[in-house]
Every structure is written in C-alpha cells, then in structure tokens.
Amino acid sequence: MSKVRVLVGTRKGAFVLSSDGKREKWDVSGPHFAGWEIYHVKGSPADPNRLYASQSTGWFGQLIQRSRDGGKTWEPMDNKFVYEGVPGTHQWYDGTPHPWAFKRVWHLEPSLTDPDTVYAGIEDAALFRTTDGAKSWHELPGLREHGSGPRWQPGAGGMCLHTILLDPSDPNRIFIAISAAGAFRTDDGGKKWKPINQGLRSEHIPDPTAEVGHCVHRLAMHRSRPGVLFMQKHWDVMRSDNAGDSWREVSGNLPTDFGFVIDVHAHEPETIYVVPIKSDSEHFPLEGKLRVYRSRTGGNEWEALTKGLPQSDCYVNVLRDAMAVDSLDSCGIYFGTSGGQVYASADAGDNWAPIVRDLPAVLSVEVQTLQ
Amino acid sequence: MTDAVTPDAAGSNVPTHNATTIRVVLPPHLRTLAHVGSEVNLEVAGRPTPRSVIDAVEARYPMLRGTIRDHVTLERRPFLRFFACEQDLSHDSPDAPLPDAVATGAEPFIILGAIAGG
Numbered sequence: 001m002s003k004v005r006v007l008v009g010t011r012k013g014a015f016v017l018s019s020d021g022k023r024e025k026w027d028v029s030g031p032h033f034a035g036w037e038i039y040h041v042k043g044s045p046a047d048p049n050r051l052y053a054s055q056s057t058g059w060f061g062q063l064i065q066r067s068r069d070g071g072k073t074w075e076p077m078d079n080k081f082v083y084e085g086v087p088g089t090h091q092w093y094d095g096t097p098h099p100w101a102f103k104r105v106w107h108l109e110p111s112l113t114d115p116d117t118v119y120a121g122i123e124d125a126a127l128f129r130t131t132d133g134a135k136s137w138h139e140l141p142g143l144r145e146h147g148s149g150p151r152w153q154p155g156a157g158g159m160c161l162h163t164i165l166l167d168p169s170d171p172n173r174i175f176i177a178i179s180a181a182g183a184f185r186t187d188d189g190g191k192k193w194k195p196i197n198q199g200l201r202s203e204h205i206p207d208p209t210a211e212v213g214h215c216v217h218r219l220a221m222h223r224s225r226p227g228v229l230f231m232q233k234h235w236d237v238m239r240s241d242n243a244g245d246s247w248r249e250v251s252g253n254l255p256t257d258f259g260f261v262i263d264v265h266a267h268e269p270e271t272i273y274v275v276p277i278k279s280d281s282e283h284f285p286l287e288g289k290l291r292v293y294r295s296r297t298g299g300n301e302w303e304a305l306t307k308g309l310p311q312s313d314c315y316v317n318v319l320r321d322a323m324a325v326d327s328l329d330s331c332g333i334y335f336g337t338s339g340g341q342v343y344a345s346a347d348a349g350d351n352w353a354p355i356v357r358d359l360p361a362v363l364s365v366e367v368q369t370l371q
Numbered sequence: 372m373t374d375a376v377t378p379d380a381a382g383s384n385v386p387t388h389n390a391t392t393i394r395v396v397l398p399p400h401l402r403t404l405a406h407v408g409s410e411v412n413l414e415v416a417g418r419p420t421p422r423s424v425i426d427a428v429e430a431r432y433p434m435l436r437g438t439i440r441d442h443v444t445l446e447r448r449p450f451l452r453f454f455a456c457e458q459d460l461s462h463d464s465p466d467a468p469l470p471d472a473v474a475t476g477a478e479p480f481i482i483l484g485a486i487a488g489g
Contacts, residue, residue, distance in 0.1 A: 035400060036400070057400070058450055058487075059398070059400070059448065059450040059451065059484045059485065060398075060400060060401065060438040060439075060448065060451075060484075061437055061438055061441075061448060062437065063404070063434075063437075063438070076404065076434040079436070079437045079438075079442075080436070080437060080442045082442065082443055
C-alpha cells in the first residue's frame with residue numbers, strides 16, 4: 001500500500017503529515033524545531049527516509065538538520081556556508097554596490113541518485129553542494145562569478161536562490177532561479193552557467209528585456225520532459241520548450257498572472273498549476289477567493305479549481321516553495337498558505353480539503369510518495 | 372575540587388591553576404539544540420574572556436557553532452548579548468578579561484537573546 005508524506009516548513013517549525021494512499025486521514029507530527037523558521041524540508045529520491053531541513057532564525061542564524069528515519073529523529077549537520085574566494089559585490093536596492101553576505105538557506109535539493117549529495121540555494125544568491133550528507137558544504141562559484149553577478153539585485157524577500165531543478169536525463173544539467181536576477185542553466189555540472197532569460201519581459205526594470213534582473217518566482221519541470229520548463233515570474237506565467245533558451249508567455253485567461261507557485265502534474269506533462277495572487281502590492285487572492293488554476297494544455301487555457309477551497313473572505317498568500325505533487329495514480333496536489341492551512345487534492349485538483357488549518361504561516365511544502 | 376584563590380598580577384582574585392570552571396547560561400533555543408539545561412559548566416584555560424568562553428562552548432557543543440557568533444568573522448550575532456554581574460559586556464573586546472566573579476564561578480556568563488520579533 002502506498003503512503004504519502006508531506007513535509008511542511010513554517011515560520012515556527014516543521015511538520016510531517018502522513019497518510020495512506022487514499023489521502024483521507026492524516027497523521028500530523030510536529031512541530032519539529034519549534035520556534036525556528038523552516039524554509040524548506042526535502043527528502044532524497046534515492047533514500048526516502050533521508051530528509052534534510054533548513055532551520056534558521058534572525059537570532060541564531062542557520063542550521064541544517066538531517067534525518068535518517070523519515071523525520072522521527074534529526075541531527076544538526078554542518079551549517080558553515082562560506083563563499084569561495086572574495087565574493088565581491090552585487091547591487092543593493094538603491095543600485096549601489098553591496099557586499100555579498102550569507103543570510104540563510106532557502107532551498108535544499110537532494111540529488112536524484114545519491115542521498116549524500118544535496119544542493120543548497122542560499123541568500124545572498126549562490127549555489128552550494130554537499131557530497132557527504134551535509135557534513136560539509138562547498139560553493140559552486142561559477143554561478144556567482146559567471147559575469148553578471150555584480151548586476152544582480154535583491155527582490156523584496158532578499159536576493160535568494162530559491163529554485164533548483166536537476167535534469168533527470170542529464171546529471172550535468174541544472175536549472176536555478178534567483179530573485180531578482182532570473183533563471184540560469186549549467187550544462188557541465190555547475191562549472192559554467194548562462195542566463196536563460198530571453199523572452200522574459202519585466203516592465204519594472206530599466207531594460208524590460210535585460211539579460212538579468214528578472215524577478216523569477218519559481219520554475220517547474222516534468223521529469224519525462226526536462227527540456228520543457230514552466231515559470232511563474234513576478235508577473236507572467238511563462239513556458240520554454242528549449243531548456244530555457246527562450247520563453248513565451250502562457251498566462252492566457254488567468255485573472256491575474258502575478259503569483260509565486262507553479263507545478264506540473266505527475267503523469268501529465270502538459271497539465272500545470274498556479275495560484276494567482278492579486279498583485280505585487282496585495283499578496284492575496286483576487287476577490288477573497290482562493291482558486292488554483294489548472295491548464296491541461298501547457299498554458300494559455302486555464303480553469304479555476306475551487307471545490308473545497310474558501311470562496312469568500314480569504315486573504316492568504318501561497319509562497320513560492322509551497323506547492324508540490326505526489327506520484328500516485330490519481331495525482332495529488334498540495335499547497336500551503338500564509339494562514340497556516342495545507343490543502344490537498346487527491347484527484348488532480350478537482351476537489352480540495354485542508355489537511356491542517358492552523359499551522360504557523362507555511363513557507364514550503366514537499367511531498368514524498370512512499371511504497 | 373576546591374581551587375586555591377590568590378590575587379593575580381592584575382590584582383584579581385582568580386584561581387591559580389590553568390583551567391577554571393565557568394558557568395554559562397544559554398538562551399532557551401540553544402539549550403534545546405544542545406540538549407542541556409539552563410546552565411552549563413565549562414573548563415576554560417587561563418584567564419576567561421568572552422572569546423575563550425565561546426570557544427569552550429563550541430568545543431563542547433559543536434552543534435552551536437555559528438549560532439552565537441559568525442563562523443568566519445567570529446563577531447557576536449547581532450540579536451544576542453553577553454551579560455555578567457549585571458553588566459552588558461556585549462561591546463567589550465572579545466579578549467577582555469571577564470569579571471572575577473565569573474572567573475571564580477560565583478556568577479554565570481549569560482548569553483541572552485534580544486527580546487524582539489514575533
């Protein structure tokens with residue numbers, strides 16, 4: 001019997017939500033690391049009981065926790081993230097040079113094949129990797145040093161590297177995204193990187209079609225078609241059919257194309273999901289109605305999914321790392337809100353129900369499908 | 372063990388042997404992380420200073436490395452303060468000698484989290 005484990009990071013701790021394959025009754029474990037901000041928790045595809053968590057606060061800085069038993073027990077691991085060489089400067093909000101400085105780990109992406117290898121996306125933006133199960137971390141400096149780094153600028157949430165996509169068909173190809181620098185790709189395992197932002201248009205920057213400077217909120221791919229990428233940009237939902245070399249807008253009939261999350265159905269590579277948010281100055285759903293939008297055509301044509309979601313007086317946000325899918329036959333979709341709800345749909349988004357309603361503000365949601 | 376106490380060259384009453392037992396009070400989150408109670412006792416070689424006390428904390432409890440001071444700069448994290456004997460020592464040199472009462476174990480060295488945030 002298959003099981004599902006949902007890993008939830010919140011402003012005040014981590015929670016592990018577990019269910020059988022029916023996804024009707026849920027066991028809630030937590031808070032783990034109570035009182036700490038948990039930006040991300042993710043399991044290794046190669047060893048599902050191996051979990052990694054990013055734990056931080058403004059008081060005590062960054063910790064990395066590792067579990068080897070599916071989240072029952074945890075051990076603190078190396079938390080030293082030191083840039084290679086002299087990191088130099090990026091742009092500050094006012095355009096002046098600002099020294100690169102480590103703030104926190106936003107995202108942990110375990111290797112698809114090795115439970116001891118994990119990539120970490122950090123603020124100020126850089127990519128780190130461990131190959132010894134988080135006993136030590138080392139930067140892949142080619143990204144930060146590829147040339148455009150001095151022109152990168154933080155978004156409102158900080159200059160964070162928040163998305164890491166590993167290509168299942170090519171271990172040397174990695175996609176990452178940074179707010180507000182844009183998307184980047186390496187084809188040689190992280191030594192050299194190139195911006196992949198052609199086709200993006202951002203009206204709020206001096207050159208709307210600049211090589212870098214775009215506030216990319218999230219990237220998503222289906223593992224069967226790693227050359228097809230989907231993007232929720234600050235404004236605009238975008239699609240690339242050539243591994244990011246060029247993008248086209250697929251916002252179509254969305255009521256607003258601002259948002260943070262985007263994800264792909266586990267079995268239908270052309271079925272994608274977003275949660276439209278009213279605007280960059282009003283981070284809540286339009287008209288107080290929490291609606292997931294689904295496109296079965298890879299974008300442009302969208303339908304609102306509302307059954308089981310609040311359709312009045314709802315003013316929560318859904319942050320960039322807070323949506324995930326399981327891989328059961330009937331694909332499950334999950335997302336968490338700034339109001340502390342984690343909603344689940346066991347039928348690809350047709351019907352929704354909250355697993356929990358009153359957690360601290362949700363920062364991230366990941367799902368493991370266990371056999 | 373009872374330490375012999377005599378005035379040192381600076382006139383302070385500190386133990387004359389090479390290592391002294393220092394009492395350190397940790398903030399609640401760090402107690403949880405290190406699996407300890409509110410106060411820990413640590414052996415510190417020589418005349419104790421904030422630096423040598425934190426060195427001893429990190430040596431005994433490696434999971435606290437980076438949580439009290441920055442890994443690289445070794446600067447105190449901005450939302451933490453160091454107190455002892457009703458004095459704020461946060462802005463003193465990390466190599467300044469701690470008060471006699473801390474050095475003799477009569478008073479603890481307190482690492483305090485700022486009361487801020489939500």
